[in-house]
Amino acid sequence: MPKPYPDEFREDVVRVARERQPGVTLAQIAKDFGVHEMTLHKWLRRADVEDGVKPGATAAEAAENRELRKRVRLLEQENEVLRRAAAYLSQANLPKRLYPLVSELAADGIPVAVTCRVLKIARQPYYRWLEQPVTDAERARAHRANALYDAHVDDPEFGHRLLADEARAAGEGMSDRTAWRICSDNGWWSAFGKKRARNGRKPGPPAHEDLVERDFTASGPNRLWLTDITEHPSAEGKLYLCAVKDVWSGRIVGYSIDDRMTSRLAVRALDSAAARRGDIAGCVVHSDRGSQFRSRRFLSALRRHDLAGSMGQVGSSADNAAMESFFALLQKNVLDRRTWTTKDELRIAIVTWIERTYHRRRRQARLGRLTPIEYETIMTTTASQAA
Numbered sequence: 001m002p003k004p005y006p007d008e009f010r011e012d013v014v015r016v017a018r019e020r021q022p023g024v025t026l027a028q029i030a031k032d033f034g035v036h037e038m039t040l041h042k043w044l045r046r047a048d049v050e051d052g053v054k055p056g057a058t059a060a061e062a063a064e065n066r067e068l069r070k071r072v073r074l075l076e077q078e079n080e081v082l083r084r085a086a087a088y089l090s091q092a093n094l095p096k097r098l099y100p101l102v103s104e105l106a107a108d109g110i111p112v113a114v115t116c117r118v119l120k121i122a123r124q125p126y127y128r129w130l131e132q133p134v135t136d137a138e139r140a141r142a143h144r145a146n147a148l149y150d151a152h153v154d155d156p157e158f159g160h161r162l163l164a165d166e167a168r169a170a171g172e173g174m175s176d177r178t179a180w181r182i183c184s185d186n187g188w189w190s191a192f193g194k195k196r197a198r199n200g201r202k203p204g205p206p207a208h209e210d211l212v213e214r215d216f217t218a219s220g221p222n223r224l225w226l227t228d229i230t231e232h233p234s235a236e237g238k239l240y241l242c243a244v245k246d247v248w249s250g251r252i253v254g255y256s257i258d259d260r261m262t263s264r265l266a267v268r269a270l271d272s273a274a275a276r277r278g279d280i281a282g283c284v285v286h287s288d289r290g291s292q293f294r295s296r297r298f299l300s301a302l303r304r305h306d307l308a309g310s311m312g313q314v315g316s317s318a319d320n321a322a323m324e325s326f327f328a329l330l331q332k333n334v335l336d337r338r339t340w341t342t343k344d345e346l347r348i349a350i351v352t353w354i355e356r357t358y359h360r361r362r363r364q365a366r367l368g369r370l371t372p373i374e375y376e377t378i379m380t381t382t383a384s385q386a387a
Contacts, residue, residue, distance in 0.1 A: 005035070005276075006272040015347070017044060019348065032355060032360065034359075077114050085098070101115075145186065149188065157190055159190045163183060210286075210310055211284050212312070217247065221376065222283045225253065228288060228290075230331075232346060234340040236341075239259055239350075242256050242268070245322065250364055281307075284309075286320065287320065288311065289311050294311075329358070330354075
């Protein structure tokens with residue numbers, strides 16, 4: 001079964017098809033974007049339904065129906081919790097007396113979160129009562145934290161090393177590193193503070209080592225991907241493009257465009273690439289040290305797709321030069337040629353240049369004067385015949 005196209009890609013194709021110039025057929029647009037003509041017709045019909053041009057249930061209405069069914073099921077569960085809790089509540093209101101009821105309802109299929117919310121008790125104490133008593137390590141950490149806090153209150157100018165000395169003198173032994181971790185978690189800093197950088201910021205730590213080291217070559221598809229974010233202005237405001245490039249063929253295997261530069265933009269581009277490429281386990285994804293690529297959301301996406309992260313140095317564009325060269329081509333061929341009135345115009349121009357020109361018409365010397373699509377088609381066919 002073929003993998004579904006990313007939603008953002010479908011919306012871009014529909015937008016291009018609706019605003020096509022006279023004489024441009026849907027068949028030509030489908031060919032330019034690498035989709036079947038019937039698929040494009042289906043996307044256009046669905047877009048007409050979503051816009052109210054044709055009758056039918058929209059995606060929002062379907063989502064609303066699902067939400068209503070979910071709400072009804074939740075109300076039924078809440079009523080069951082109240083009914084069965086009447087006997088317990090009539091005897092005592094101590095939380096621990098209600099914990100057995102939570103377990104009984106969970107065994108009958110009612111989520112613990114629903115029961116705790118209705119009975120107005122916290123879930124974490126319940127889980128500790130159920131399975132996780134306080135460990136010796138947690139008790140020792142609490143005693144250490146108390147000793148550090150007492151020393152911090154007495155001498156606010158002390159740093160973590162001096163606080164650790166005071167705690168050890170009070171009988172709570174610990175290393176300086178442990179003291180720093182506890183103080184850092186609780187915000188117990190010296191009153192003198194630390195000198196800040198000129199702009200008040202310093203580069204964030206790398207989430208991964210540099211696995212590429214400026215060697216932008218790959219022996220096959222889905223071995224090395226590059227990703228970065230660039231911004232483009234229009235009269236309505238800026239658009240941000242996050243693209244993912246396969247070094248092997250130079251193809252942009254995934255991208256996402258938005259008017260905000262957030263971690264979600266980078267995650268959508270990575271998910272788009274993963275949806276298109278299939279077997280990508282072990283592929284190295286190289287980026288700079290932007291906060292979007294160091295975010296928990298992006299790191300979680302890397303783990304979800306079984307990808308390996310890689311990061312260059314701070315302020316070194318050469319560490320991601322192959323991706324910068326693509327953005328330079330986009331800048332020269334699209335963005336610098338005119339001014340853009342609306343964001344939609346700019347978006348259509350970007351996706352059209354990527355899918356139509358860069359992928360299918362721009363030949364590259366390192367690929368033997370082939371386009372990225374031609375190169376992948378020829379090399380994939382040759383590999384399958386050799387096998």
